[in-house]
Amino acid sequence: MNLPQQITLCEVVLRDGLQNEPKVLATGFKRQLLEDIQDAGVKLIEVGSFVNPRAVPQVADTDLLFANAVRREGVEYRALVLNFKGLQRAAACGVTKAKLTVSASLSHQRANANTTHEEIFAGFEEMAAFAAAQRITLSGAISTAFGCPFEGAVSAETLKAIVRQYLRIGVTELSLSDTTGMGDPLLVYRLVSEMKDTFPQVMWNLHFHNTRGMGLANVFAAMQAGADRFDASIGGMGGCPFAPGADGNIASEDVLHMCELMGVDTGVDLDKVIAMARRLQDEVGHPLSSSLLKAGKNSELADLATAKMSGSK
Amino acid sequence: MNLPQQITLCEVVLRDGLQNEPKVLATGFKRQLLEDIQDAGVKLIEVGSFVNPRAVPQVADTDLLFANAVRREGVEYRALVLNFKGLQRAAACGVTKAKLTVSASLSHQRANANTTHEEIFAGFEEMAAFAAAQRITLSGAISTAFGCPFEGAVSAETLKAIVRQYLRIGVTELSLSDTTGMGDPLLVYRLVSEMKDTFPQVMWNLHFHNTRGMGLANVFAAMQAGADRFDASIGGMGGCPFAPGADGNIASEDVLHMCELMGVDTGVDLDKVIAMARRLQDEVGHPLSSSLLKAGKNSELADLATAKMSGSK
Numbered sequence: 001m002n003l004p005q006q007i008t009l010c011e012v013v014l015r016d017g018l019q020n021e022p023k024v025l026a027t028g029f030k031r032q033l034l035e036d037i038q039d040a041g042v043k044l045i046e047v048g049s050f051v052n053p054r055a056v057p058q059v060a061d062t063d064l065l066f067a068n069a070v071r072r073e074g075v076e077y078r079a080l081v082l083n084f085k086g087l088q089r090a091a092a093c094g095v096t097k098a099k100l101t102v103s104a105s106l107s108h109q110r111a112n113a114n115t116t117h118e119e120i121f122a123g124f125e126e127m128a129a130f131a132a133a134q135r136i137t138l139s140g141a142i143s144t145a146f147g148c149p150f151e152g153a154v155s156a157e158t159l160k161a162i163v164r165q166y167l168r169i170g171v172t173e174l175s176l177s178d179t180t181g182m183g184d185p186l187l188v189y190r191l192v193s194e195m196k197d198t199f200p201q202v203m204w205n206l207h208f209h210n211t212r213g214m215g216l217a218n219v220f221a222a223m224q225a226g227a228d229r230f231d232a233s234i235g236g237m238g239g240c241p242f243a244p245g246a247d248g249n250i251a252s253e254d255v256l257h258m259c260e261l262m263g264v265d266t267g268v269d270l271d272k273v274i275a276m277a278r279r280l281q282d283e284v285g286h287p288l289s290s291s292l293l294k295a296g297k298n299s300e301l302a303d304l305a306t307a308k309m310s311g312s313k
Numbered sequence: 314m315n316l317p318q319q320i321t322l323c324e325v326v327l328r329d330g331l332q333n334e335p336k337v338l339a340t341g342f343k344r345q346l347l348e349d350i351q352d353a354g355v356k357l358i359e360v361g362s363f364v365n366p367r368a369v370p371q372v373a374d375t376d377l378l379f380a381n382a383v384r385r386e387g388v389e390y391r392a393l394v395l396n397f398k399g400l401q402r403a404a405a406c407g408v409t410k411a412k413l414t415v416s417a418s419l420s421h422q423r424a425n426a427n428t429t430h431e432e433i434f435a436g437f438e439e440m441a442a443f444a445a446a447q448r449i450t451l452s453g454a455i456s457t458a459f460g461c462p463f464e465g466a467v468s469a470e471t472l473k474a475i476v477r478q479y480l481r482i483g484v485t486e487l488s489l490s491d492t493t494g495m496g497d498p499l500l501v502y503r504l505v506s507e508m509k510d511t512f513p514q515v516m517w518n519l520h521f522h523n524t525r526g527m528g529l530a531n532v533f534a535a536m537q538a539g540a541d542r543f544d545a546s547i548g549g550m551g552g553c554p555f556a557p558g559a560d561g562n563i564a565s566e567d568v569l570h571m572c573e574l575m576g577v578d579t580g581v582d583l584d585k586v587i588a589m590a591r592r593l594q595d596e597v598g599h600p601l602s603s604s605l606l607k608a609g610k611n612s613e614l615a616d617l618a619t620a621k622m623s624g625s626k
Contacts, residue, residue, distance in 0.1 A: 001499065185571070190314075213564070247608070291525045297525075
């Protein structure tokens with residue numbers, strides 16, 4: 001069994017993690033969190049999203065966060081942009097990496113943005129020209145890549161057609177997103193293998209949710225297919241908008257813990273991430289879905305067990 | 314990637330699932346549950362445990378359940394026995410399959426039963442003779458096989474020594490148990506592969522917990538190593554005695570759902586299992602840890618999504 005020697009964790013709590021959270025967190029709290037994420041050794045951070053601030057107040061301060069962020073050498077800061085206006089805002093606050101997104105499923109795309117793939121890529125082409133002039137690198141996401149709640153299975157051909165559209169406008173860093181947690185590990189293994197084989201020039205990023213308990217299984221399967229860049233959210237923050245109460249993003253600390261046990265290097269300090277998860281849980285005021293927040297690391301269990309045994313005597 | 318075409322699910326909710334539950338369920342409820350488990354197509358059921366009824370009142374009615382169970386052709390009914398007295402009780406109520414258990418870790422073994430491996434196998438030898446006379450088939454479990462809270466990693470050599478002891482007394486169906494949810498999928502793949510290679514005469518059963526989110530990843534890894542018999546508990550019932558609030562057994566419905574998506578046959582009706590999980594959740598009066606109870610099946614998401622979209626218009 002071949003696993004990558006190291007992986008890159010992309011921390012998405014400030015964007016995907018917060019955007020479904022009822023409580024809007026203070027900009028000061030987020031600023032500190034961004035600092036702490038960097039202190040923990042994370043090299044790829046999704047800081048926010050340039051969307052309508054009235055529609056998504058949770059990330060309305062993305063411009064402020066970028067404008068005031070103390071950037072560190074070797075760390076990449078990314079933001080989600082949905083349209084030209086968002087890209088202009090990104091350019092205005094010094095963003096150098098922006099992520100486009102399109103849904104693999106036309107029904108999902110229409111429900112979200114009421115546009116077709118052709119229309120959206122026509123818009124992306126314009127944005128790509130502007131981004132190049134502003135020295136902003138674009139990456140691209142394909143949501144519902146492992147299944148769509150409306151259409152069910154998504155074919156590899158559909159994904160490939162979208163990848164070709166991205167490549168046509170010069171975007172070569174792509175993310176396959178299991179937006180609603182429908183992917184199973186066999187599908188993930190097959191699809192990631194096929195996409196990597198077909199498009200060796202692409203830098204692939206995987207974005208999994210733990211909605212049906214398969215989050216870490218999918219990470220493990222994708223690793224076997226050679227994937228080594230994974231989105232995750234501290235505390236497992238962010239839910240599933242279609243299934244309230246269900247888990248959302250895979251928890252960063254759960255991914256890091258599994259990697260640590262398997263000897264896969266992440267470069268990230270797990271204890272610092274767990275500490276952030278605890279602070280976030282206190283701040284939002286409800287239990288987060290992360291397994292490690294409830295159970296602790298493998299190495300902590302000895303203390304708990306010993307305490308329990310001596311307590312029961 | 315090779316996965317087995319079919320797996321056997323061993324339903325352990327009546328034993329492992331209930332033994333940590335504060336509420337003691339009525340025998341009538343359990344009887345109905347046992348019927349329903351069979352109706353769902355489960356062919357291997359752990360019905361209870363012959364332990365001190367005062368120490369574990371949750372399974373004190375195991376004798377009654379066995380005595381009154383209407384046995385069906387092709388279904389195997391198993392019980393846990395810890396000592397000679399338990400085996401005598403099992404024989405008295407018509408049990409034909411009993412499971413012994415020993416901890417891979419000496420510290421864990423001592424904390425639980427204050428005996429050494431030698432002492433425990435001396436006892437097992439006596440029990441094996443009695444079981445043979447009573448036409449009871451014995452299987453054997455090795456707990457903390459993928460890590461011990463006291464001792465950390467468990468070596469393959471330690472496991473092999475225990476397997477040889479089991480083989481010596483004629484027990485050839487063995488379960489490797491990740492009692493405290495410390496196993497990672499790479500370890501599982503390696504250890505299961507090695508054990509299967511070393512002891513091809515053994516019928517292996519895997520028992521995973523989802524304590525640190527790796528439950529289904531471990532099932533997937535074990536399948537790749539050729540394992541095809543898995544314990545699971547409806548609703549994910551049963552917790553981790555060392556980490557209150559943490560998840561325990563992998564949920565039967567989550568395992569069945571993953572298998573269904575991957576085209577691995579289980580012979581079990583997933584919808585009936587989800588219905589039982591809902592009833593169990595109502596009966597115990599607190600949320601169970603199963604992912605599917607919160608999120609529903611992949612195929613149900615379309616309805617939720619459609620409802621949400623039309624509701625928001």
